[in-house]
Amino acid sequence: MQAYSSRQRIILSVVILLIGAAWTWGSRDTTGSNTGGEIPAPQVGFLAPDFTLQNEAGEFVSLSDFRGKAVLVNLWASWCTPCQREMPAMQSVYDQYKEQGFVVLAVNITSQDSRANAIAFAESLNLTFPILFDVNGEVALAYQMRAFPSSYFIGSDGIIQEVVIGGPMAEALLQVRAEQLLEGVE
Numbered sequence: 001m002q003a004y005s006s007r008q009r010i011i012l013s014v015v016i017l018l019i020g021a022a023w024t025w026g027s028r029d030t031t032g033s034n035t036g037g038e039i040p041a042p043q044v045g046f047l048a049p050d051f052t053l054q055n056e057a058g059e060f061v062s063l064s065d066f067r068g069k070a071v072l073v074n075l076w077a078s079w080c081t082p083c084q085r086e087m088p089a090m091q092s093v094y095d096q097y098k099e100q101g102f103v104v105l106a107v108n109i110t111s112q113d114s115r116a117n118a119i120a121f122a123e124s125l126n127l128t129f130p131i132l133f134d135v136n137g138e139v140a141l142a143y144q145m146r147a148f149p150s151s152y153f154i155g156s157d158g159i160i161q162e163v164v165i166g167g168p169m170a171e172a173l174l175q176v177r178a179e180q181l182l183e184g185v186e
Contacts, residue, residue, distance in 0.1 A: 041144035044163060048073065048154045049142040053107065053132035056119060061105070061132055064158070069101045070181030071154040072174075075140060076106060077113040078121040080148040086168035087125055093174040094129045101156070102178045104129035109145065111137035153177045 042049055048071075052062040063073065074090065076083035087106075094104045108118040110133045122131045134140055143150065146165060153162040162177060 042142075042152060042160055042163070044160050046160055047158050048152060048160050049139075051107075051134075051139045051142060053134055053139065055130050055132055056122075061130055063105065063154075066103050066105070067158055068156050069103050070097075070156060070178065071103045071105060072178070072181075073105045073107060073143075073152040073154060075109055075134075075143060075145050075148070075150040077109050077148050078117040079113065082167035083149045084121070086149060087121075087127060089169065089171035089174055091125065091127055091129065092171055093178050096175070097178045097182060098129075100182050102182060105132055106130065107132045107134050107139050109137065109140045109148070110135045111140065153181055155181055 048063060050062060050064045052060050055061050063071065072090070074083075074086075076087075078084075090104055090106070094102065106122075106127065106129060108115075108131060110118065115133055115135075118131060118133065139145075143152070149167045149169075151164040151167070151169060152160055153164075155161050161181060164173075
């Protein structure tokens with residue numbers, strides 16, 4: 001077997017580099033986006049999508065109203081068994097930490113539920129945190145909801161710290177996350 005000369009190795013290296021450069025250039029993303037044209041799902045380290053929804057009293061509530069506080073946004077439906085199971089733990093943790101700036105925004109995906117069922121469910125558990133109604137599914141779309149429940153732990157700066165898809169979440173997990181979020185609240 002014949003060994004390559006230095007000149008042949010250089011030529012071979014240049015050819016390989018040119019092929020690699022051509023491959024890279026030809027396979028680049030020309031759309032200006034790396035999401036295939038879709039809006040990326042909210043994720044850890046990014047600003048939580050803002051929303052404005054009505055509560056049971058008909059008042060408008062925005063996520064951005066709570067900037068400076070630790071927020072848990074929970075997307076749920078009254079018929080969802082894991083949602084039903086985690087709500088008492090959410091209420092307990094809310095009661096424990098609300099004076100320190102912990103907020104729970106329970107966003108009922110009313111487009112897949114009913115306002116009456118959501119209200120009856122919240123009353124049956126004596127829930128005192130805000131229940132908001134996503135009547136048109138706008139929040140579900142903005143958060144690209146894939147499963148009930150979906151929870152977003154948001155720091156005082158509005159940045160998502162953790163995403164939990166599915167449930168139910170245990171009270172111990174909720175306590176730990178609330179305490180971690182509250183470390184950033186002044």
